[in-house]
Amino acid sequence: MARNTARPVSPHLTHYRWGPHMLVSILHRITGAGAAIAGGILLVWWLAAAASGPEPYATYVKVATNPWMLIIWVPLSWGVIQHTLSGLRHLVMDIGAGFELNANRTFAVATLVGSVLLTALLWLYLLGVI
Amino acid sequence: METPLGAVRGLGSAREGARNWWHERLSSIATLLLSIWLLVSLLRLPSLDYAIVAEWLSSIVNASAMLLFVAGTFWHIRLGMQVVIEDYVHEEGSKTFLLLLLNFAVAVALAVAVVALLKLAVGGSAA
Numbered sequence: 423m424a425r426n427t428a429r430p431v432s433p434h435l436t437h438y439r440w441g442p443h444m445l446v447s448i449l450h451r452i453t454g455a456g457a458a459i460a461g462g463i464l465l466v467w468w469l470a471a472a473a474s475g476p477e478p479y480a481t482y483v484k485v486a487t488n489p490w491m492l493i494i495w496v497p498l499s500w501g502v503i504q505h506t507l508s509g510l511r512h513l514v515m516d517i518g519a520g521f522e523l524n525a526n527r528t529f530a531v532a533t534l535v536g537s538v539l540l541t542a543l544l545w546l547y548l549l550g551v552i
Numbered sequence: 553m554e555t556p557l558g559a560v561r562g563l564g565s566a567r568e569g570a571r572n573w574w575h576e577r578l579s580s581i582a583t584l585l586l587s588i589w590l591l592v593s594l595l596r597l598p599s600l601d602y603a604i605v606a607e608w609l610s611s612i613v614n615a616s617a618m619l620l621f622v623a624g625t626f627w628h629i630r631l632g633m634q635v636v637i638e639d640y641v642h643e644e645g646s647k648t649f650l651l652l653l654l655n656f657a658v659a660v661a662l663a664v665a666v667v668a669l670l671k672l673a674v675g676g677s678a679a
Contacts, residue, residue, distance in 0.1 A: 451636055454632050454633075454636070455632075455633060455636055458629040458632065458633055462625075462626070462629060462657075462661055465622070465625070465665070466622075466661045466664050466665050466668075469609075469618075469622070469664070469665050469668040469669060469672075470664050470665070470668045472602065472605050472606055472609060472668065472672060473667070473668035473669070473671040473672045473675075474668075475602075476602045476603075479602040479605070479606075480602070483600070483602075502587075506584065506587075509580050509584070510584075513577065513580070513581075516577065547595075
């Protein structure tokens, strides 16, 4: 039987049509957990290395600037930016705003577009392109 | 409604959800402001070489802001990861283990970061 897609769907995981708001919601948790682990380790190690002297610091720099570390740094920077933007979206929703279907969808898409653009901008700047 | 047996077994609401929720928001705003400071500061440093970073973190203002950034970030990490673990790990043993691991990891990270920052701010050169 043909389903009228304009009608609300049954509130069950496998029956929901995936939308940007669902993607952004789960990405908020994935990026938060990922950034917490990877970023937490890199931050504390950086501070400990700086406090321990030039040689430990040089070891940190050697590891952190290894080209392979871009596999960590680029997703980490995107994750922090995505988590920040969708966190701002959550703060707006916490005051009871932005729940209208179109506004909610637009904000969700905006965090995705914004995080990719800002990550690209950051890395173009860091790599000296702009 | 919580039965006495449920209370004994630790089932049902721990009645701490609202406080966790509110502190998560507080720490998110604090961390957001401090991370803007951190990003701008790092981009303005001539380089991230040892001498420059050590000099930068020897200033009382910078060391204090970095300490607040670290404290706010790990406070937020602790609250957020606790919610993620509680939502997705249902097996009692694994959940308890992961929550313990989270709390110990955050405590260790905070201790190392705070001692490192104090050493940089107070202690002079480590070399």
